[in-house]
Every structure is written in C-alpha cells, then in structure tokens.
Amino acid sequence: MGTIATPLMNSAVRRPMAGTLAIYLKEAKYEFLKLLRIPMYTASVLLFPLMFYILFGLAFGKQQIDGVRQSAYLLATYGTFGVMGASLFGTGAAMAAERGLGWIQVKRASPMPPFAYFTAKIAVSIGFSAIVVLLLTLLGFLFGGVHMSPLAVIKLIGTLVAGCIPFCALGLVIGYFAGPNSAPATINLIYLPMSFCSGLWIPYLFLPKFVQQIAQAMPSYHLSQLALGVVGAGRHESSLWHWGVMLAFTLLCLAAARIGFRRDEGKLYG
Amino acid sequence: MLATLEENQTARMSQVRPVVACLDCVTKSYGTVTALREVNFRLEGGELVAVLGPNGAGKTTMIRILLGLAHATSGRARLFGSDPENRAARKRVGAMLQVGKVPETLLVREHIDLFSSYYPHPLPMAETMAIAGVTDIANKKFGDLSGGQRQRVLFALAICGDPDLLFLDEPTVGLDVEARRMLWAEIRKMISRGKTVLLTTHYLEEADALADRVVVINRGSVIAEGAPAEIKRQTAGRRIRCVTSLDLATVRRFAGVVDVRQDRAALEIRATEAEPVIRELLARDERLSGLEVSSAGLEDAFLALTRGDDNVNNHSEVA
Numbered sequence: 361m362g363t364i365a366t367p368l369m370n371s372a373v374r375r376p377m378a379g380t381l382a383i384y385l386k387e388a389k390y391e392f393l394k395l396l397r398i399p400m401y402t403a404s405v406l407l408f409p410l411m412f413y414i415l416f417g418l419a420f421g422k423q424q425i426d427g428v429r430q431s432a433y434l435l436a437t438y439g440t441f442g443v444m445g446a447s448l449f450g451t452g453a454a455m456a457a458e459r460g461l462g463w464i465q466v467k468r469a470s471p472m473p474p475f476a477y478f479t480a481k482i483a484v485s486i487g488f489s490a491i492v493v494l495l496l497t498l499l500g501f502l503f504g505g506v507h508m509s510p511l512a513v514i515k516l517i518g519t520l521v522a523g524c525i526p527f528c529a530l531g532l533v534i535g536y537f538a539g540p541n542s543a544p545a546t547i548n549l550i551y552l553p554m555s556f557c558s559g560l561w562i563p564y565l566f567l568p569k570f571v572q573q574i575a576q577a578m579p580s581y582h583l584s585q586l587a588l589g590v591v592g593a594g595r596h597e598s599s600l601w602h603w604g605v606m607l608a609f610t611l612l613c614l615a616a617a618r619i620g621f622r623r624d625e626g627k628l629y630g
Numbered sequence: 631m632l633a634t635l636e637e638n639q640t641a642r643m644s645q646v647r648p649v650v651a652c653l654d655c656v657t658k659s660y661g662t663v664t665a666l667r668e669v670n671f672r673l674e675g676g677e678l679v680a681v682l683g684p685n686g687a688g689k690t691t692m693i694r695i696l697l698g699l700a701h702a703t704s705g706r707a708r709l710f711g712s713d714p715e716n717r718a719a720r721k722r723v724g725a726m727l728q729v730g731k732v733p734e735t736l737l738v739r740e741h742i743d744l745f746s747s748y749y750p751h752p753l754p755m756a757e758t759m760a761i762a763g764v765t766d767i768a769n770k771k772f773g774d775l776s777g778g779q780r781q782r783v784l785f786a787l788a789i790c791g792d793p794d795l796l797f798l799d800e801p802t803v804g805l806d807v808e809a810r811r812m813l814w815a816e817i818r819k820m821i822s823r824g825k826t827v828l829l830t831t832h833y834l835e836e837a838d839a840l841a842d843r844v845v846v847i848n849r850g851s852v853i854a855e856g857a858p859a860e861i862k863r864q865t866a867g868r869r870i871r872c873v874t875s876l877d878l879a880t881v882r883r884f885a886g887v888v889d890v891r892q893d894r895a896a897l898e899i900r901a902t903e904a905e906p907v908i909r910e911l912l913a914r915d916e917r918l919s920g921l922e923v924s925s926a927g928l929e930d931a932f933l934a935l936t937r938g939d940d941n942v943n944n945h946s947e948v949a
Contacts, residue, residue, distance in 0.1 A: 386743070393735070397735035461730035462727065462728065463732055465729065466787070468699055471717055471791070
C-alpha cells in the first residue's frame, strides 16, 4: 500500500455553503433563460392559457357559473391549466430532450450537485407558473370585472403556484420515460385530456357523470377545486382532501421517477 | 483526499507517479452484450494515454465507468483513490463527452459561466475561452455554431474548472485539420502543466502524435498496451507491396509474414522483417514487379491487432 499526496490536492477543498447556493441559483437562472428563448415553449406555456382565457373568460365574462362571474370561474380553471402546462413542459419536455441526447450525461459527469439539475427545472416551472397566473389575474381584473380582496388574490396565486408540484413530479416521470422527440406529444396526450376531464375548459358541473368520476383521480381536478374555492365557486369539499390527493399523486410520481433515474444508468455504450 | 495504491507494480518505472484513475478487472454487461471484459487499466499522474479502438470496442464505456456514469457489473473503478461518483473527485476532473445535442438557446459564455461555477478554482473565463479558441463566438447561441465550433465549446466546458484530469472522448471528431492541430497543441500544453489526459480516438494518427501510452481495445478487451513505438513493434514492422503470380496462401506461409492482402493487382504483405520475405519472394517468382517496402504505421499495427474481429481468442496471439 502506498499513500499518495500530490500538490493537486488543495483543489479538493470543501466548498462553503454559499458556493453551493450560488450554483443552484446560477443553474436556475440559465434554465430560465434557456426556456424563455425557446418560442415553442413560451408560446405553449404562456400564450395558450392567456388566449383561451381572453376568448372564453373575458368575452363571455358577464355570465354566471356556479354563483360567480364566468371570468372569475375561468380564472381559477385556466390558472390551473397554465400551471400544468408550465410544469409539464418545463420539467418533462426539457428533461426528456436533455436525457435522450446525452446532455444530462455531460452534466452528471461534472461536479454539479445532482439536485441542482432537478431543483432548477422545478424552480423554473414554479417561475413560469407564477408568470402565467399573474398575467391571467391581471387580465381578469382589468378586463373581466373580477373583484377579489388582496388577501384572496394572494391566496389564489399561492395555491395555484404551490399546485405546480404534482405536475413537476409527473414531468420528471415523463422526462425519464419519454423519448426526446416524443415527449412534447406525450405531454399533450396527458395534459389536454386531463384538463378536459378535470373541468378546466367546461365547468365540472356540465361534465358527464363518468367523466366527473374520472376527475376525482386527477391532481388537476383537486387543484382547480382549491382555486375555485378561493373565488367562491366549486364543490366546497375539504381542502385537506384535495391537498392529500395531490400529495399522494406527487409521491407516486416521485417513486416512478426514481425507477427511471436508476434505470437510466447503463443505457449507452460504445 | 488521499489516493491509495494496491500492489504497487508501477514501481518499476524510474519515478513512481500517483495513480489518478484505475479499473481493476472491470466487466460491464448490458443485458447479453458485454461491453468490457475484465479490463485492467491504470492512469498515472501527468500521463497522456490514448485508448484506441474501432466503434463499439468499449472506449466510451471505459470512460463512462471511470466518470461514474455507469457502474461496473463486476470489478472496481477508482478516481483519485475514491469512488468515481464522489464529488470531491469529480471536482478534479473535466470531461468532454460525445453528446447529441446541447441546449441551443444559451450563449457560449453562459454555458462556460455555468460550468465554471461547479468547480472550486475555475480558470478565469477569458483564459478558458482563449485556450479553447471560442473568444470570438462567446456571444453566439450554441445552436448557431458549426460542428467544429461546438466541439471547441465542449472542450472549453471540460477545461474551465482547471481540472487535474481530463477525459476526452473522441475530441476531434468533426474538426478540420487546422482545428485538430490546434486542439492537439492545447492538449500538449495541459500535459506540460502537469495535468493528466485520457483520450479515446479512432484516429490512429492522433494517438501516435499525442500519446505517451496507447491502450488498444477491441470487443471489450485490452489487446495491446504500450508506447506507440512499442505497439508498432509488437506487430508487423514492415509493409511490402508487389505484383506477383504467387497466391495469398503461399505467401502467408512464409516465415515472418503476419498478414497478406490482395490490393487490386498487387499483394500487400505485413511482416516482422522485410528482408527474408523479399528474398523468398524473389526466389520463387522471377517476374515479380513493382516492389515497394515501407515501415508500417500505427494504422497497420492497429489493423493487425484488431484483425481477429471474428474470433476473440485470436487476441492472445497478438497481444
């Protein structure tokens, strides 16, 4: 046994916490810039919910649904729709592309803290979710005649943005199991039917009975009910129940993502 | 961090250098495919080693295991004396891997800025960019770059942390001659600054021009190892070309002949020594013409070494 000490050793000095935090922030910053510069992403994530809201929420805003103005009702449901899109595309599509094309390998080989990668994806999904919800709220207030107390506004935005977590978790699963090119299509195949079944486009009470039953299993239904509760509509079920289902869904997805993460090792060879 | 060294066999070298990375009897299987077969490999500080082999030989798998991107099915990999997944070890390593696509909407300088932040003592940004030759494209989006420029950016990401050990997986693929020479010069500079480099290549010229030591692998096994000159010595030393009426089978039986190939009208013979073979050829065929003798390049050595592609057992004969 020989012991080797080289002058190169001092480069392995432990990085202070501040340095690690700086990496996390920088990773998130560039992740944000990266997505912001992809027109496909910003169009599907920002423009679609805003466009739908203008067409259905504002144009017919004066009608009443479920005891509230349609513009307020749809603010809650399109808010949910926007959060879903931002999270699924921001986490799932980006990851599937980077995993399939080898970029994730370059990152993994570097001394990047492994969690910085996932944290950045989730942070950016939260950031885009917040932007969508803010813009929708702004539209609702300015052009839709929505009235809410400042506290209710904060509660609505907070609920919707926190609700992006189950969709980020689902995004991780898609990121690990979908191919780089098929991921966006896969996301649309999940996200659009899920939105419909959860009553994000057509209010829940107008949905056929069997679709209403399917909705119970969707995190998007539970999030939209929480948001609707804030604007004074919805089915007024227990919030704890809604959060509980979303938490269970998140844990289920994380378990599946973990399988993908482990399976990922040993994929390429040459 | 301390690196330990079992069975210090390397002590035969005039000066003992630390082992910075090693594989101990590593086998890697992907389902029924065996990518590496009981590979032993040692990389010493300050060395420039080239791993040479055809596509699918196991070069990339070797690097992936040394980087902790893949786990050995059996055997053990060490990086600076610890597990390759250890982050302290990774902070001393830079890697240029073959990658399908890099996020295209980030600027070159943004990519470098991000990767520099992973390391405790990165090079100044301007220096990284100068070394990799990307200063003039710093403000371009990655997606707008040419193939050669992309390779240079990947090289920049590998060196930006001023690593002690650099892994380069086929670094010059897609580069033109000038860019390739430039990269070679930079790799040599890394060595002169005391760094260690492991590169894989199937450009034999590259291994010959750069490496202190060449490891030839094929079908997952190391089939030869040594200085480029040694590798050449281990196999056919000379190449003889002539037009003759003698057939392949006859010539193949001559003493000292390693390989014979028909090349249009001529025969191409590789032999350990040229003279006895030529004497025999001339004695048997008076009308022999177009005789040429040259020394075999690394390319011939390589071909001779990997010739037994169809039969793995052949390797023991040549290695």
